[in-house]
Amino acid sequence: MENPSRFNLIGSSPQFQQTLRQLEKMAQVDVPVLLLGETGTGKELAARAIHYLGPRAGRPFVPVNCGALAETLLESELFGHERGAFTDARQAAPGLAAEADGGTLFLDEVDALSLKAQAALLRFLQDGTYRRVGGSQERRADVRILVATNAALEQLVEARRFRRDLLYRINVLTLALPPLRQRLGDACELAQVFLRRFAHQYRIFNRQFHPEALDYIARHDWPGNVRELENQVHRAFLMSEDGYLRLGTALTVSPLAAGAALPYKTAKARAIAEFEQRYVSGLLKRTGGNISRAAQLAGQDRSAFGKLVRKLDLQGLGLGLPNLADKG
Structure with a gap:
């Protein structure tokens, strides 16, 4: 792997070096990656490294903190909206999926997505198509999806707060960032x-x-x-x-x-x-x-x-x- 400090991924421990080797392999295959790890372990840094070490490096890397967005705005932020779709929608907005077209869309705290937003994301992952909020036109975006969470998604699935079919879609590859106490x-x-x-x-x-x-x-x-x-x-x-x-x-x-x-x-x-x-x-x-x-x-x-x-x-x-x- 080229100098990992370029991505602020620093550490000589065998545990972390193994993680970096896995990351480099994952960067070369254009499939979704689920990044797991405690708060502060560097999941977004790893996501950026996967993007910039891969074939989409020359295209946008668009991060989204799902936990920082109101539930009512998540779908609009991801897939855009048409003018008048809701209060204050004075003009159409393309959405982050369109912004990331050709590049990578990184969804941090993916466990914060509402079930409705999860359904829209699942549909997008299946065929790359989506509709803006308030719109009927089917649109397409070619993006690589990277997602991150510090939650136990299997437990959320059992509690019916996260879709099992979506978990299967985003969990093609898994990269676990080790906590600092193990490095x-x-x-x-x-x-x-x-x-x-x-x-x-x-x-x-x-x-x-x-x-x-x-x-x-x-x-x-x-x-x-x-x-x-x-x-x-x-x-x-x-x-x-x-x-x-x-x-x-x-x-x-x-x-x-x-x-x-x-x-x-x-x-x-x-x-x-x-x-x-x-x-x-x-x-x-x-x-x-x-x-x-x-x-x-x-x-x-x-x-x-x-x-x-x-x-x-x-x-x-x-x-x-x-x-x-x-x-x-």
């Missing part, structure tokens, strides 16, 4: 790459990882995967006061600020408590107070995460969080 040695390699990127971005070249930070990076499970690692390195880079990047608990701040004069157990307990408060409140703000979603992002059971939220009493700390009682 031995890759976390430290990635961290060094991120450090160099931030050094060039901010024109600050005199910073390095504290030795204990590298140990933490190697040991941590990284439930948020590569995205979580990048965010922590970014934060540590910006907050460094002495040229060292510190990640983890007490390592996230300078030794003096961490209370170096306190007894070890007291300083450690304080640092852990402060980390828990920042981490959990950050997740809750990101998810609008949805405890279930925050627990999923943290890689924790909802019940255990809810106990942590109650222990921290975040609602009572005046952190500007939404009402948690009605969420998740």
Whole structure:
């Protein structure tokens, strides 16, 4: 495979190298690929690599985040609409399938598609034809479909929330992106790459990882995967006061600020408590107070995460969080 760093696919572990070899093979065959993996494992990066390593590289790569679109607009976004098809449809729109004609249409969070949109997608996958919302003319687009999800589609099929025939259509080939905790040695390699990127971005070249930070990076499970690692390195880079990047608990701040004069157990307990408060409140703000979603992002059971939220009493700390009682 040509230099995978071109696609930001970085890692020397046997697990990740095997994934890259599979990706290269899949790029050469013009069939749908289902990309599986936890949040932050790089599914869209892999989809872009499949496109740009394949025969459609000179044509458009069009990504669609199905989970970010309202259910009522998904079919219109994918296949377009005619003027007057619905309120605010003041003019016709071709849709993303037409935009991707000749290239690749990447559907992220495909599990978010409504059953109606799934039926339209299935019809499109069968013969490449579709109709705009509000239109009767049959249109055609030649696209390669790549889809991604972190959901268990078989379970959704059993719950009748995802069509089994659509699953068969999109699952011709499957590429599973391994979580960072299974990619031995890759976390430290990635961290060094991120450090160099931030050094060039901010024109600050005199910073390095504290030795204990590298140990933490190697040991941590990284439930948020590569995205979580990048965010922590970014934060540590910006907050460094002495040229060292510190990640983890007490390592996230300078030794003096961490209370170096306190007894070890007291300083450690304080640092852990402060980390828990920042981490959990950050997740809750990101998810609008949805405890279930925050627990999923943290890689924790909802019940255990809810106990942590109650222990921290975040609602009572005046952190500007939404009402948690009605969420998740």
